[in-house]
Structure formats: C-alpha cells, structure tokens
Amino acid sequence: MKKVKKTEKAPKKTPFIKTKVRPNNSVEVEIQKNPAQTLLGKILIYVLVIGMTLLGAVALIYLMIQVGKTI
Numbered sequence: 196m197k198k199v200k201k202t203e204k205a206p207k208k209t210p211f212i213k214t215k216v217r218p219n220n221s222v223e224v225e226i227q228k229n230p231a232q233t234l235l236g237k238i239l240i241y242v243l244v245i246g247m248t249l250l251g252a253v254a255l256i257y258l259m260i261q262v263g264k265t266i
Contacts, residue, residue: 213226
C-alpha cells in the first residue's frame, strides 16, 4: 500500500497595509487588519499603557516630594 501525501496549501497572506491611487492622483492607505491583532499593534498598546501608568506615578511622586519640601 502506498501512502498518499496530502498537499497542504499555505494560506494566502494579505498585506497589512494596502495603498491605492485615486483618480485625482492622491494616495489612499488602507489598514487591512485590526492593529490590536498584530504583533506591532500589541507592542504599541503595551508601551502606551505602561508609559502612561509610569509617567503618572512618577509625576505624582515628584509632586509629593515638592510639596513635602515646602512644608
């Protein structure tokens, strides 16, 4: 008996960013995927959330030190 191998087709990847040229020669850029589902989007979200949290905490600590010095 011969074993028959199934050929698997690789899923066709669509580009993340698609550009189109309009009739008036302006360039239109379309984002094909949700940014929260891409690796770069997830990294950017984490950087923004952590940055905003740390910036707020550092600013609060700095203000508390400044108020403590004036008293």
